Amino acid sequence: xxxxxxxxxxxxxxxxxxxxxxxxxxxxxxxxxxxIMLVTLTIYYVTPWLRWDRGAYAPxxxxxxxxxxxxFYMFSIEIWPQEFYYVAGLLVMAGIxxxxxxxxVGRAWCGYACPQTxxxxxxxxxxxxxxxDRNAQMKLAAAPWTAGKAGKRLAxxxxxLLIAVATGGAWIFYFADAPTLAQAFxxxxxxxxxxxxxxxxxxxxxxxxxxMREQVCIYMCPWPRIQTAMLDEKxxxxxxxxxxxxxxxxxxxxxxxxxxxxxxxxxxAALAAAGGAGRAGDCIDCHQCVAVCPTGIDxxxxxxxxxxxxxxxxxxxxxxxxQVGRPRGLIDYATLDDAVVERAGGTxxxxxxxxxxxxxxxxxGLWATIGAAMxxxxxxxxxxxxxxxxxxxxxxxxxxxxxxRNSYTVKLRNMETRPRPVALVLDDLPGAxxxxxxxxxxAASRRLALTLxxxxxxxIRLYVVAPADGEEHERFELKVEPQDKAGKDHHDAEDDAxxxxxxxxx
Amino acid sequence: xxxxxxxxxxxxxxxHEWDGIEELDTPLPRWWLLIFFSCIVFAIGYVIAFPAIxxxxxxxxxxxxxxxxxxxxxxxxxxxxxxxxxxxxIAATPITDLPANPQLLAQAVExxxxxxxxxxxxxxxxxxxxxxxxxxxxxxxxxxxGDLATLEYTLTNGIRNPDHEAxxxxxxxxxxxILTPAEINRVVAHVRLISGQQKPxxxxxxxxxxxxxxxAVCHGPEGKGGREVGAPxxxxxxxxYGGDTAAIRASIxxxxxxxxxxxxxxxxxxxIRMLAAYxxxxxxxxxxxAPVATAEGGADGGA
Numbered sequence: 001x002x003x004x005x006x007x008x009x010x011x012x013x014x015x016x017x018x019x020x021x022x023x024x025x026x027x028x029x030x031x032x033x034x035x036i037m038l039v040t041l042t043i044y045y046v047t048p049w050l051r052w053d054r055g056a057y058a059p060x061x062x063x064x065x066x067x068x069x070x071x072f073y074m075f076s077i078e079i080w081p082q083e084f085y086y087v088a089g090l091l092v093m094a095g096i097x098x099x100x101x102x103x104x105v106g107r108a109w110c111g112y113a114c115p116q117t118x119x120x121x122x123x124x125x126x127x128x129x130x131x132x133d134r135n136a137q138m139k140l141a142a143a144p145w146t147a148g149k150a151g152k153r154l155a156x157x158x159x160x161l162l163i164a165v166a167t168g169g170a171w172i173f174y175f176a177d178a179p180t181l182a183q184a185f186x187x188x189x190x191x192x193x194x195x196x197x198x199x200x201x202x203x204x205x206x207x208x209x210x211x212m213r214e215q216v217c218i219y220m221c222p223w224p225r226i227q228t229a230m231l232d233e234k235x236x237x238x239x240x241x242x243x244x245x246x247x248x249x250x251x252x253x254x255x256x257x258x259x260x261x262x263x264x265x266x267x268x269a270a271l272a273a274a275g276g277a278g279r280a281g282d283c284i285d286c287h288q289c290v291a292v293c294p295t296g297i298d299x300x301x302x303x304x305x306x307x308x309x310x311x312x313x314x315x316x317x318x319x320x321x322x323q324v325g326r327p328r329g330l331i332d333y334a335t336l337d338d339a340v341v342e343r344a345g346g347t348x349x350x351x352x353x354x355x356x357x358x359x360x361x362x363x364x365g366l367w368a369t370i371g372a373a374m375x376x377x378x379x380x381x382x383x384x385x386x387x388x389x390x391x392x393x394x395x396x397x398x399x400x401x402x403x404x405r406n407s408y409t410v411k412l413r414n415m416e417t418r419p420r421p422v423a424l425v426l427d428d429l430p431g432a433x434x435x436x437x438x439x440x441x442x443a444a445s446r447r448l449a450l451t452l453x454x455x456x457x458x459x460i461r462l463y464v465v466a467p468a469d470g471e472e473h474e475r476f477e478l479k480v481e482p483q484d485k486a487g488k489d490h491h492d493a494e495d496d497a498x499x500x501x502x503x504x505x506x
Numbered sequence: 507x508x509x510x511x512x513x514x515x516x517x518x519x520x521x522h523e524w525d526g527i528e529e530l531d532t533p534l535p536r537w538w539l540l541i542f543f544s545c546i547v548f549a550i551g552y553v554i555a556f557p558a559i560x561x562x563x564x565x566x567x568x569x570x571x572x573x574x575x576x577x578x579x580x581x582x583x584x585x586x587x588x589x590x591x592x593x594x595x596i597a598a599t600p601i602t603d604l605p606a607n608p609q610l611l612a613q614a615v616e617x618x619x620x621x622x623x624x625x626x627x628x629x630x631x632x633x634x635x636x637x638x639x640x641x642x643x644x645x646x647x648x649x650x651x652g653d654l655a656t657l658e659y660t661l662t663n664g665i666r667n668p669d670h671e672a673x674x675x676x677x678x679x680x681x682x683x684i685l686t687p688a689e690i691n692r693v694v695a696h697v698r699l700i701s702g703q704q705k706p707x708x709x710x711x712x713x714x715x716x717x718x719x720x721x722a723v724c725h726g727p728e729g730k731g732g733r734e735v736g737a738p739x740x741x742x743x744x745x746x747y748g749g750d751t752a753a754i755r756a757s758i759x760x761x762x763x764x765x766x767x768x769x770x771x772x773x774x775x776x777x778i779r780m781l782a783a784y785x786x787x788x789x790x791x792x793x794x795x796a797p798v799a800t801a802e803g804g805a806d807g808g809a
Contacts, residue, residue, distance in 0.1 A: 015536060215535060219535050392633075394633040394635035397644040397645050398743055399645055400647040400743055401742065405645075437789065441646075
């Protein structure tokens with residue numbers, strides 16, 4: 001524990017970032033990370049450019065968050081603001097999905113899919129292409145500033161900046177028609193908010209991916225803390241199998257050399273734990289696991305906050321184990337329960353077996369139930385809605401012929417992307433007639449023919465006149481009946497309303 | 507207060523301990539500290555640039571000269587500027603031509619709605635439903651007429667303004683001094699008959715004779731009122747001062763002669779035009795009669 005000596009009793013006020021130069025590595029998990037990076041980045045950059053034909057009255061962008069018109073399009077699904085609970089449902093699913101993933105495979109989100117991880121990985125790769133691998137990078141960092149070094153730095157930052165601009169640039173296309181906005185953006189006619197958004201996202205991508213990197217995970221992100229709390233002894237985490245690795249063969253010699261400085265018991269105890277004096281563990285203390293770590297930690301110190309479980313150390317260690325002729329998996333995915341079993345000399349159950357347990361089933365059940373319920377209600381939802389709101393001031397108007405007039409604000413939502421002929425029908429309320437405020441009482445009737453604008457809310461101020469004799473608060477129903485059979489949904493929509501009359505006591 | 511080194515992290519504790527829970531004295535990352543310091547620098551700059559330090563009656567002005575009042579003034583000026591073309595268009599359009607331009611009419615109605623809330627709600631109520639003595643503007647009954655031009659004229663010149671030539675003026679005589687109480691009761695019976703509130707009887711028959719002699723000149727032979735003199739329609743279901751026997755008797759004995767201010771000398775012509783459009787939109791507005799006698803009325807002068 002050399003770190004002990006470095007800490008002064010008072011402690012320093014601040015800590016300089018320890019530069020991390022992750023070494024390139026190849027192997028199964030590296031290939032997995034490449035594949036996931038390819039898929040996630042492709043989804044991110046390509047999605048806004050996918051087209052989806054919705055006819056003449058709606059945008060043809062497959063995925064579009066149209067904040068200005070308050071519509072959310074996702075392929076064949078269109079969501080109106082009042083249906084936002086679907087988005088809330090998606091967020092709940094995403095949350096439970098993260099619980100599921102975390103309880104099953106630990107911090108897989110952090111290690112593979114988190115944007116911070118993916119973009120940092122991309123930036124690190126650019127860095128290697130320009131500066132070379134770990135050793136060359138360290139040498140370059142220590143070297144004095146020359147034209148060559150400045151050139152390399154400029155080239156690296158330029159490529160980073162390009163990626164950052166593309167990242168920020170792709171984001172805005174989710175919120176407007178991508179080809180139109182792209183053209184406007186290039187010609188300088190896009191709205192200010194588009195440039196501001198791209199600017200902010202470019203800046204954050206450049207800074208967080210290029211310079212902050214693991215600092216985001218260790219200091220800024222709340223998620224490691226949350227995930228740490230959600231892990232249990234059956235969650236897969238990247239584990240250094242110290243019962244197999246210790247004492248490190250390199251460390252043994254060192255320990256012997258330092259024996260004079262350490263209490264003799266601790267060394268004896270370490271050797272005893274390793275299975276007897278003189279037997280060296282599998283770890284040859286080559287530091288490859290540390291060299292490849294993108295957050296700069298030493299996994300051999302045990303599970304820790306800084307480990308994002310990217311598993312690159314597993315790849316690095318497996319290679320070394322193959323070279324020294326030991327079985328792979330000195331560092332491997334294992335659960336805390338596995339560790340107990342293996343330490344005692346047993347064989348841990350397969351990773352698949354650890355997935356099958358009540359906790360993962362409950363999470364998956366919840367997740368699937370919410371998903372199924374949302375799909376079912378999506379299939380059942382009505383695309384024609386009616387809202388009737390009574391005018392409250394005045395509640396009623398006495399007309400000169402003795403009858404009573406009430407007025408209502410009627411909102412007709414035609415959520416299909418085509419104009420729709422409908423009839424607004426007055427149910428109950430005997431003797432009553434109605435007319436829109438754009439019309440005239442002379443044309444009043446009990447049935448109003450309307451054509452609703454496509455994908456829009458039609459708002460009508462409606463006058464209803466009824467005889468004065470009747471209940472003071474008479475309930476009735478307004479119904480809207482679609483007059484075409486073109487779409488999927490032919491259901492009527494209705495809403496209750498109250499017809500108010502003067503108090504009889506007057 | 508015993509500081510010690512925490513074994514797993516190698517970090518010193520701060521020395522406090524609560525129920526066995528200790529705090530590590532982990533050093534801050536340098537970038538965090540730099541951001542903290544730059545926030546302090548920014549705050550100093552902000553205090554210099556913007557109003558920040560409170561004094562007893564005011565605050566420091568800030569070198570930029572910004573104030574929230576000034577900001578509001580700027581926004582109001584911008585809003586006035588934005589509305590100016592619209593108000594000019596309304597001013598340039600005679601009120602009888604507004605319905606031909608639905609968009610302009612809708613904007614005038616909204617402008618009128620806002621002005622109504624300031625100038626008219628005191629008497630006519632927030633919903634324009636009026637109250638006893640103050641007409642309900644939502645209904646289909648008008649004393650002086652409910653078309654756009656008439657409304658604009660009434661708004662501009664008011665009703666029974668003694669200081670004004672063009673004002674709407676009519677005075678019902680106090681019949682308490684002309685008819686005997688018994689005669690008045692017979693007239694009341696007739697009025698209640700023509701408004702459908704009672705059946706014909708001897709009193710109403712006698713009242714009909716009195717009505718024809720005294721009332722029909724203004725209220726019409728059938729009691730349907732006369733808009734030239736603002737005489738109410740007595741045969742309908744709407745009563746400004748109440749339609750029961752006692753209320754009608756009181757109105758005949760001592761008429762009310764309500765007053766509305768003339769707004770021509772208080773509001774600009776555009777606001778009055780917008781108010782007329784708003785009142786017209788409340789559900790009882792009447793179409794402009796074919797031959798228009800005095801369209802513009804007293805509303806002259808632009809914005």
